[in-house]
Amino acid sequence: MIPLAERLRPQSLNEYIGQEHLVGDGSVLRNAIGRKLIPSMIFWGPPGVGKTTLAFIIAKELKRPFYTLSAVSSGVKEVREIIEKASRYAGELKEVPGSPVLFIDEIHRFSKSQQDSLLGAVEKGIVTLIGATTENPSFEVISALLSRCQVYVLKSLSKENLLSLLDQAIQKDELLSKKNIQLKETEALLRLSGGDARKLLNLLELVATSVESKDGIILTDEMVLKLAQEKIALYDKTGEQHYDIISAFIKSMRGSDPNAAIYWLARMIRGGEDPLFIARRMVILASEDIGNANPTALVIANACFEACSKIGYPESRIILSQAVAYLASSPKSNASYKAIEDALRIVDAEGDLPVPLHLRNAPTKLMKELDYGKEYKYAHAYEQNFVSEEFLPEKISGTKIYDPGNNARENEIRDLLKKFWKEKYSY
Numbered sequence: 001m002i003p004l005a006e007r008l009r010p011q012s013l014n015e016y017i018g019q020e021h022l023v024g025d026g027s028v029l030r031n032a033i034g035r036k037l038i039p040s041m042i043f044w045g046p047p048g049v050g051k052t053t054l055a056f057i058i059a060k061e062l063k064r065p066f067y068t069l070s071a072v073s074s075g076v077k078e079v080r081e082i083i084e085k086a087s088r089y090a091g092e093l094k095e096v097p098g099s100p101v102l103f104i105d106e107i108h109r110f111s112k113s114q115q116d117s118l119l120g121a122v123e124k125g126i127v128t129l130i131g132a133t134t135e136n137p138s139f140e141v142i143s144a145l146l147s148r149c150q151v152y153v154l155k156s157l158s159k160e161n162l163l164s165l166l167d168q169a170i171q172k173d174e175l176l177s178k179k180n181i182q183l184k185e186t187e188a189l190l191r192l193s194g195g196d197a198r199k200l201l202n203l204l205e206l207v208a209t210s211v212e213s214k215d216g217i218i219l220t221d222e223m224v225l226k227l228a229q230e231k232i233a234l235y236d237k238t239g240e241q242h243y244d245i246i247s248a249f250i251k252s253m254r255g256s257d258p259n260a261a262i263y264w265l266a267r268m269i270r271g272g273e274d275p276l277f278i279a280r281r282m283v284i285l286a287s288e289d290i291g292n293a294n295p296t297a298l299v300i301a302n303a304c305f306e307a308c309s310k311i312g313y314p315e316s317r318i319i320l321s322q323a324v325a326y327l328a329s330s331p332k333s334n335a336s337y338k339a340i341e342d343a344l345r346i347v348d349a350e351g352d353l354p355v356p357l358h359l360r361n362a363p364t365k366l367m368k369e370l371d372y373g374k375e376y377k378y379a380h381a382y383e384q385n386f387v388s389e390e391f392l393p394e395k396i397s398g399t400k401i402y403d404p405g406n407n408a409r410e411n412e413i414r415d416l417l418k419k420f421w422k423e424k425y426s427y
Contacts, residue, residue, distance in 0.1 A: 004176070004205035005198040008169055009053055016057060017168075017197075018050055018161045019154055029152060036062050036098060040122050040129040042107065042137045042146070045154030047244070048196025051132035054154075055103040058130065065089060065100035067127075071109035076117045083121045099128045107131030108140030115142045122148050134244070156195045165197055169204055176208055180216030188221035192228055203228065242273075250281060254289045258328035265317075265324050275316045279305040282323055293333035293407040300326050333405030343401050353393035386420050400425045 010016045013023050013030065022029045032038045038058065043051040052068075059066035067082045086100045102121075104110070121127045122145065129149060133140060137151055157165075163186065170181045183189075189207075193200035207227050211217050245267055252260035268278055279301070286301035304323035308316045362372035377387045390397060404410035404417070404427075418427040 003202055004169060004173060005201040007173060007175075008165075008201060010057060011060065013057055013061065016050065016054065017164050018157045019054065022152055022154070023054070033058055033061050038062070038128060039150045040127075040148055041150045041152055042131045042133060042141060043152055043154055044133050044135075044137055046156055046195065047134055048193075048198045048200075049154045049157055050197065051154055052103065052105060055101065055130040055132065059101040059103075062098055062101070064098050064128070066103065067100060068103045068105070071104055071106040071114070074104075076114050079114065079117045083118075083126060086121065086127045099125050101130055102127040103130045103132070105132050106134070108133040108135040108137070112142055115145050119144055119148070157197055159190065162190055162193070162195070162197065162200055165200060166204060169201055176205070179208055181208055182216060182218045184218050185221040185224075186219075188224035188228070189219075192224070245271075246278075246281060249278075250285055253282075253285055253324065253328040254332065256328055256330075256332065258325045261324050261328040262321055265320055269313070269317050269320075275308040275313065275320060276305065278320055279308045279323070282320075282327060286327060288337045289332055289334055290327065290330050291333045291336040291405070292410050292413060293331040293405055294409060297327055297330050331407045331409070333407055333410055335403055335405040335410060339402040346396060346399065346401070350393075350395060353395055356390055356393065358389075359391065388420070388424070398424055400427070403427075 013033070016023055021027060023033075024030065029038075043054065045051060055068075056066060065086070067085070069078055069082065082102055086102070089100055102118075107115075118127075118129060122129050131137075131141070131149070137146055141149075166183060166186065166189065170176055170183070189200060189203060193203055203224070207219060207224055208217060210227050211223070245264055249261060249264035249268065252264055265278065269275075283298070283301040283305050286297040290297040300323055304319055307319045311319065357371050358374060358376040360367070360372040362368045362374075367373075377389050379385050379387055379389075381387075392399060404414040414427050417425070421427060
């Protein structure tokens with residue numbers, strides 16, 4: 001049977017609930033749809049607020065072909081196949097009313113190469129791209145693609161929006177309308193759905209179909225909570241909540257809140273999440289967000305991963321909790337992460353700069369004759385195992401890439417670097 005959320009999916013802007021700032025009378029997007037002239041765009045907002053539905057309605061209002069991909073299950077091959085279809089569509093029509101709409105759900109999960117594969121088609125107008133993301137597109141969508149799209153922010157649905165959805169489902173759905181449902185209390189429905197319209201409707205359907213009564217159904221918070229605990233999987237290892245909870249988990253550790261981090265850990269454990277998936281993300285965090293502020297964090301995280309690879313549930317929960325508490329309580333620094341990102345940008349901008357002659361390897365006579373390795377100064381032959389020397393290509397000489405964070409351990413590193421390199425780098 002088709003789920004309630006799908007049965008009630010709006011077919012026009014007049015049926016669409018929420019996002020009045022985008023599709024209300026006189027709004028920018030509604031006016032663009034009315035003129036049948038829309039840009040490629042990114043919808044940014046939390047789960048279940050109508051991103052997919054709005055994309056579908058736009059294509060329908062404009063009478064354009066609608067192609068859809070999920071970034072979780074699609075790759076460059078699928079993108080190119082759809083671009084070919086869109087190209088054929090344009091070629092078959094004498095007067096093209098507008099390019100097909102390509103909707104990509106969770107576009108932030110596309111890799112750089114996958115996003116790159118969209119650029120040409122978007123720029124040439126072969127497709128009108130609508131991407132949906134729950135993450136900030138400034139960080140998750142490549143700048144070249146982002147510059148070709150208009151970003152629209154979708155807001156969380158208000159309580160009034162959600163109550164309207166419930167009333168609509170009870171009054172208009174062909175199945176629920178026959179059950180004479182009365183909403184005596186709605187707090188549990190709203191709280192368990194977390195503002196996600198799809199979850200709200202699916203929860204309503206689950207509760208309504210679990211109760212049989214000839215005299216109608218009176219929904220109370222107690223009834224909803226009881227049935228939800230019995231039948232709803234509150235953690236979906238393959239769906240949106242999987243990513244939402246791991247995101248909350250990582251951000252809680254990054255934010256130095258062990259209480260929240262261990263709570264989200266418990267949610268994942270109760271949901272049967274793979275302990276190695278959790279531990280793997282902790283290893284990354286130990287380097288990306290703690291780094292040299294506390295190098296032991298990486299040792300602890302890696303030891304946690306190794307231990308969890310040998311010990312499964314239920315005992316691995318203790319190992320995970322110990323490591324989480326340590327990482328969340330550790331001083332933080334992303335200086336090493338920023339350093340490699342800056343270095344990669346320099347490499348991309350400057351290309352393959354030549355290695356200074358004195359740093360080159362000289363395994364052959366010819367190389368020695370060409371002065372490979374000549375005048376290299378062996379650091380250990382000097383006092384304090386240091387001698388001032390040029391280690392960067394000439395073009396970027398003096399470029400400071402690693403800037404230690406402001407914490408006890410990295411302040412010691414900064415002092416040492418300042419002592420060694422005071423005439424070259426601004427530490």
